[in-house]
Amino acid sequence: MRVPTMAEKMANGESPDILFWVGCAGSFDDRAKKITKAIVKILNKCQVDFAVLGTEESCSGDPAKRAGNEFTFQMQAMMNIEVLNAYEVKKIVTACPHCFNTLKNEYPELGGNYEVIHHTQLIQDLINTGKLALEGGETFKGKKITFHDPCYLGRANDVYEAPRSLIEKLDAELVEMKRCKTKGLCCGAGGAQMFKEAEKGNKEINVERTEDALETQAEIIATGCPFCNTMMTDGVKNFEKEGAVKVMDVAELIAHAADL
Amino acid sequence: MEIILFAILLSAGVGFFAYNAWKVRYNILLGQDIDRSDRKGERLKTMILVAFGQKKMFSRPIPALLHLALYVAFIITQIELIEIAIDGLSGHHRFFYFKLGGFYTFMISFIEILSVLAFVATLAFLIRRNLLKLPRFTMKELIGWPTKDANLILLMEIVLICCIFSMNGADEVLYSRGGSHVEFAKGHYDFAISSWMGPLFFENLSIDALHVIERIGWWGHILMVFAFLNYLPYSKHFHILLAFPNTFYSNLEQKGKFTNMESVTNEVKLMLDPNADPYAAPANPEEAPKRFGAKDVTDLTWKNLLDAYTCTECGRCSSSCPANVTGKLLSPRKIMMDTRDRLVEVGENYRKHGKGYDDGKSLIGDYITEEEIWACTSCNACVQECPVNIDPLSIIVDLRRYLVMEESKVPSELTGMLTNIENNGAPWQFAQTERLNWANED
Numbered sequence: 011m012r013v014p015t016m017a018e019k020m021a022n023g024e025s026p027d028i029l030f031w032v033g034c035a036g037s038f039d040d041r042a043k044k045i046t047k048a049i050v051k052i053l054n055k056c057q058v059d060f061a062v063l064g065t066e067e068s069c070s071g072d073p074a075k076r077a078g079n080e081f082t083f084q085m086q087a088m089m090n091i092e093v094l095n096a097y098e099v100k101k102i103v104t105a106c107p108h109c110f111n112t113l114k115n116e117y118p119e120l121g122g123n124y125e126v127i128h129h130t131q132l133i134q135d136l137i138n139t140g141k142l143a144l145e146g147g148e149t150f151k152g153k154k155i156t157f158h159d160p161c162y163l164g165r166a167n168d169v170y171e172a173p174r175s176l177i178e179k180l181d182a183e184l185v186e187m188k189r190c191k192t193k194g195l196c197c198g199a200g201g202a203q204m205f206k207e208a209e210k211g212n213k214e215i216n217v218e219r220t221e222d223a224l225e226t227q228a229e230i231i232a233t234g235c236p237f238c239n240t241m242m243t244d245g246v247k248n249f250e251k252e253g254a255v256k257v258m259d260v261a262e263l264i265a266h267a268a269d270l
Numbered sequence: 271m272e273i274i275l276f277a278i279l280l281s282a283g284v285g286f287f288a289y290n291a292w293k294v295r296y297n298i299l300l301g302q303d304i305d306r307s308d309r310k311g312e313r314l315k316t317m318i319l320v321a322f323g324q325k326k327m328f329s330r331p332i333p334a335l336l337h338l339a340l341y342v343a344f345i346i347t348q349i350e351l352i353e354i355a356i357d358g359l360s361g362h363h364r365f366f367y368f369k370l371g372g373f374y375t376f377m378i379s380f381i382e383i384l385s386v387l388a389f390v391a392t393l394a395f396l397i398r399r400n401l402l403k404l405p406r407f408t409m410k411e412l413i414g415w416p417t418k419d420a421n422l423i424l425l426m427e428i429v430l431i432c433c434i435f436s437m438n439g440a441d442e443v444l445y446s447r448g449g450s451h452v453e454f455a456k457g458h459y460d461f462a463i464s465s466w467m468g469p470l471f472f473e474n475l476s477i478d479a480l481h482v483i484e485r486i487g488w489w490g491h492i493l494m495v496f497a498f499l500n501y502l503p504y505s506k507h508f509h510i511l512l513a514f515p516n517t518f519y520s521n522l523e524q525k526g527k528f529t530n531m532e533s534v535t536n537e538v539k540l541m542l543d544p545n546a547d548p549y550a551a552p553a554n555p556e557e558a559p560k561r562f563g564a565k566d567v568t569d570l571t572w573k574n575l576l577d578a579y580t581c582t583e584c585g586r587c588s589s590s591c592p593a594n595v596t597g598k599l600l601s602p603r604k605i606m607m608d609t610r611d612r613l614v615e616v617g618e619n620y621r622k623h624g625k626g627y628d629d630g631k632s633l634i635g636d637y638i639t640e641e642e643i644w645a646c647t648s649c650n651a652c653v654q655e656c657p658v659n660i661d662p663l664s665i666i667v668d669l670r671r672y673l674v675m676e677e678s679k680v681p682s683e684l685t686g687m688l689t690n691i692e693n694n695g696a697p698w699q700f701a702q703t704e705r706l707n708w709a710n711e712d
Binding site: 032089192195205214 | 329523524525526527528530531534535537538539541542562563590592593595596597598599600641644645646647648649650651653654667670671672673674675680681683684686687688691692695696697698700702703704705706707708709711
């Protein structure tokens, strides 16, 4: 696995085509790190000229902004923008819809203007341009896969088709939940909820959402967000279905299918 | 005599409405400024699709079709109202009847058919609310006045439609006997419904009784219209007018984009700028420092306040809210209802005691609790669902901003998260120097 950093690239006088914004979950969360590696394997395989910021990356500020702390958000954003602009970054791919949304929509007003895409969009492009072939690996032919729309990818940014087109490329049977796309139900982690206990209620949101997913009889719950992944994994455990139902990022499915 | 009475009623009805509409406008303009004057073409298109074309209603087809019947009937009936106003002021009877000929028959027939559909839809709505008790119509924020308000509007619509048919039906029978004021020869209007419904109900009545029924229908119709018009500013039903400006001034940005707080940007730039003079005088010393976020309705934008008046309490937002469906206290609909109730109160206070009067109450605390706003996942389902593009999320976020930045009231776990971001650039306690460790792990 080759993971070049922007600093190394710069030292060699190179400037990569695209920056891979890993995000905090992708850097530190054990489950999300696997997604990060799947993405890197895909980038390596397709010989994409990319780099990461590595230790120069810092939280995008999303949870601070959603929690109402605009000071912390803007401090983070401006420090990140300073780094990104110093490296003259033009294009960014993120592994997390929250980073994706913040970098794409909220950084421009603070001086950070980049073309920002989600990893499912990049992978879709790699397959469509023939750079990535899904062969030799695990076959998903005929398997039932359902896709849980991350709010910050779907409703927040209208990306519904890229992840679905990838699942269809797996030759799998994409089964939709009753609440999907614009009507998709949140996993419960957005708006900084990931970092706190839920308020009092009669049910956990991730349990409600996992019920939707289990109803489809899918063997795999696919998603495109590290937080959704955590919430859905916990939901599946709540129903003691972890033996029968797997929660996976679309990038992992693709990496498996391409034998990476 | 009738003409004078009508003229008085017309001016009183329109005048009183104009006065109340002015009060609503005054209240809305108490909000903070926000620029929504750009991209007019796109705004017009949004208004035509969403308000005029009912686009977002159709994500739920059954209520959408029922609502469409009422909506189209309402719009087309305005044409008949023009005739009623002309007749009322000039003493004519069916002013357009001879002028428009066959088209008149077509027009009124069209109105009659739509009125029947509207009647059916209204009954269905009453059944959905009161017998089927759909979950979104029985949530606790609707207990009391909001439920009465909804039923009252539906009953007014039933009365209105009954008036239209007694007016046309009785007139049809009168005309067939040569007793109609339209002309004293015998004839038939041939309107689609009243041509058979009139004889069915009124065939056995005397000409005098028919005249009374026709007049009751005519006056009843126009009185209901005046009553309705003046009820609007006090009711959730104001959406029939405000849906149009509200969709025109929609947020056209991506839903995930939260507003940038420029006042914070200036301070953060100062903090990050090594050459900045912390004791320098502010750029605009005249300008009173604005509050961070929203404590009360006057801290919200005028668009938030227009949203509140536009809300017709349909509850699509709350029925799709992940927090609400799992039993949390948060209901986006209640956020809008509270904002409106508080705004009405503040507006009354300002007009009574002078602008800026402080009654010691505020939107957060007295109307909306902290528990409600901390239950939000910012998932945008409420914003997506609203058929008239109301944005409850931006109010929730502004209330959070106030709590966090002005009052330092943050749920304790979030304090930890924020401290971690500030200290080590991640919401968890991991050192930034370890950020690339994953690349060397198996």
